[in-house]
Amino acid sequence: MARDACPFGLCDGSGFIIGDDLTAADCQCRAQRVARARSRSLSAVIPRKYRHVAFERPPISDLPEPIVRQVRGYVRKIDEHLQAGEGLWLFGDVGTGKTSLAMLVSQHAIDAGHSVAIYSLPRLLAEIRDTYEDDAEHSYVQLLDRLASVDLLHIDDVGAERTSPWVLEQLYAIVNARYEEERAVLITTNLERDALAEQITERTVSRLEEMCEILPLFGEDRRRQRFEAPAEIKVQATRA
Template identity: 45%
Template sequence: MAAEQSNYVAPCPYELCDGGGMIVDWDANESYRCRCWPEQVQRRRSRRLSREIPKRFRNIGFEREPLPSIARTAPDVVRAVRRFCDRIDEMLDRGEGMWFLGSPGTGKSHLAYLISQAALAANRSVAIYTGPRLLDEIRRTYDDDTPGATLDLIDRLTNVELLHVEDLAVARPTDWVLEQLYNIVNGRYENEKSIVFTCDLTGDAEEGSGAIDPRWLARHITDRNFSRLVEMCGDPQMLFGADNRQAVYKPHAWES
């Protein structure tokens, strides 16, 4: 299956070529680039990015658990995600995004992966990373002898049609981290590319309020990153409630 997916050629969205990005005029004995050429080039470049949905989140659906349970506690959020998925091409063409904020174990990742799944099903280019792994990938390019390796990776992360980042606020916000995050966020902002991300920040740690405050993220990733993400993704989709992972936890024999 993996080999089949890697050799898959997306059809031409304009129905002008065979999906390869070139049109052959046999009568004139010449060939030229199709309208879809830039999109095909971008898809080929994006294959070098991480695009695999983790096993736990594969083949999820709105009618399969845990989505019905999430819908009972956050019906408006699930409806918003369903609308996004139903209009996936329109949303990605417009560079619209979505972000999920709340306490751990409330379904943020399931909802975000529904969007990535819809984008992949629509043959759109997708990159999927956790926050720490994304930064590790950038660090690794520093050891690459290929000239411009770091810039090439940032360029691909900037131009992929959908960037999905899990746990955006996990990474320690050093100056280097914030600089790389800005390069990616600002690049996507300027090119009107969609981003979907999740975040576990659940309140002001200093005040100990326990309330979900979206502005807390600005203090973690800087105002300039936060401002761009809010314009791209709108208000956060808020998820409250108990940690469902702990609810299904069964103690081991030696713990009882």
């Protein structure tokens, strides 16, 4: 199997640098390779709806310019941000483009060679529940380890899941593991800070605040616009 080229041009794609005395040392790319290998069982696929999102095309080009500019700056230095464990927290009204922007960030991370896991919170919790039915004794711990080690963990719709002690425990465990490992998190939510804290607990939100740059997106629900009749049709209907 062909090896991926070293993004730093230092090794032969193995993740090791062989010295003149034939001793091997870790290459700068080895940490990325290990993270990718551990995350292979995680969801790292951009959903079909978002595979062609771009800064130059709607809906991204129609979003508030200051927010888009900040996201452009983030992806321009994606390596630095992920290395530092710096993520993004996109919040605001329903249908304002949060998920589209987040998927664009994840695509840039994948294109840059980083390991990425992409989940809606309900799906992520479902996968955790599935580990309880797995015969492997440590499958739950192994899943949490993979979620903790991936370069970027993208969780969509945080706060949408009905809360229970079990849900709160799982979400805290994931966020705290990444917090301790200084790994970046990318989240979207419809809830403002205090409302989210009521939903998923203050201790989880406090960690996310420290880990993420917070970007608000407000406005009309773009998904509803297709159902609104043009003005001239409304006038004709009124006259009738």
